Amino acid sequence: MNIYIGNLNYRVREEDLRRALEEYGTVDSIRVIKDRDSGRSKGYAFAEMPLDDEAQNAIRGLNEAELMGRQLVLKEALPKR
Numbered sequence: 001m002n003i004y005i006g007n008l009n010y011r012v013r014e015e016d017l018r019r020a021l022e023e024y025g026t027v028d029s030i031r032v033i034k035d036r037d038s039g040r041s042k043g044y045a046f047a048e049m050p051l052d053d054e055a056q057n058a059i060r061g062l063n064e065a066e067l068m069g070r071q072l073v074l075k076e077a078l079p080k081r
Contacts, residue, residue, distance in 0.1 A: 025054025
C-alpha cells in the first residue's frame with residue numbers, strides 16, 4: 001500500500017519516517033518530496049508498505065501523532081490520475 005504522510009517538519013528525513021513506520025511492519029520505500037530548485041522538503045512524503053494490514057495499522061497508529069513538533073497526517077495515497 002502506498003501511504004501519504006503530510007504536515008511534516010521540514011527537517012524530517014526518510015530515516016526518521018522509516019524508524020516510525022517499521023514499528024508497524026515492513027517498509028519497502030520512503031520518499032520525502034523535495035522542491036526541485038531548492039532541494040528543501042515540501043513537507044510531505046510517500047511510503048510503500050507491502051502488507052495492507054500493516055499499512056493500515058501504521059496509518060491508525062501514526063495519524064495525528066507528533067513527530068518533531070508537528071502533528072502528522074497519514075492516509076492511503078490515491079493513485080495518480
